[in-house]
Amino acid sequence: MKPYAVIGAFLVIGLLLPLMTVMAATLLSPRKPNPIKQDIYECGLKTVGETWVQFKVQYYIYALIFVVFDIEVVFLYPWAVAYNQLGLFALVEMLIFAGILLAGLLYAWRKGALSWV
Amino acid sequence: MSSVPLSWYLIVAALLFSIGAYGALARRNAIGILMGIELMLNAVNINLVAFWRYIEVTGLAGQLFAVIVITVAAAEAAVALALILAIYRTRDTVNVEEIDLLKW
């Protein structure tokens, strides 16, 4: 449990630091409001068309392929750290595992799901 | 032994499961329903890991099963969202009350 105490401390400091800067800004900065300063303003360009535009489904397929290979990493990691204690059999097994997923990648590639649109 | 009793974890998992079930059954948006189901799967994983920790800590099965559940959850989310996108393309809605062609 001890190494996680460091991560917890890191989390607390990481949350405190930006909070402290914001607090310091409100505490230290001079405040002289006048009507022009407090006026509501808008910047940036006007949106062309609707704000919520229709994205292409292609982006979903990129995310999908990422998810599948993200999970492959979950299975690769225990295999990799235990590799020295395992024999040739484990290598063949992982090659089968990766080969099956490679077939999926090949399918996605042949269907043009990997090309950028 | 840990100072947190097993029942605390099981209660958190039970509450999370019930909240997820509520989200899955009450939402009108199909993606909201899917998110509720993900919560329920997370609650199941808490149970699996808690039982592994308190009852079967020398074995692998508890955590290994949780890894498989996470894999199945990802596959399920991928296919379910693809279905929702396909329905959205043809029916122009993801409101489950309007998708009732198979209802009699």
Place this chain on the structure above:
Amino acid sequence: MTAEQVVFVLAAVVTLGSALGMVTTRSVFVGALWMIAVFGGVAALFILLGAGFLGIVQILVYIGAIAVLILFAIMLTPRVMGDPNAPRYNRQWPLVAVMASALASLLVALVLRTDWPLAQEGAPTITGFAVELGKGFMTTYILPFEVASVLLLVALIGAIVIAREE
């Protein structure tokens, strides 16, 4: 209360509070952001249980991949988000609320009344467990390992076939 109990209560409050936020918020997009907080809280619970590997898997897969997938799907169905005044629940939601509360009380009562056969052993370390898991996947649990890859292949191909625009 010990430090472990304090951390547990914090993680549980974050998890359950965010879960309530997720199912009650009007916008599905905001709900998805609450869902990420739930996943983070569950990862903290895993780490607290001594399952560090699974906690990192939870962050990697749920927050890094599944949440992104869900956010993408929400962005791809904009007409759902277009109407902020549309009701978030269906007609049966009061009944569902009663049923969910009943289920929760039933499960909690069941947990409290059961006498669990506890083992008295410490949890293994994170790297130690990953090694054990790797060995397990290559020996006893070889079938679920290979089935997982077939499942992922089927999900990948199936989702591409369903989602692709012709």
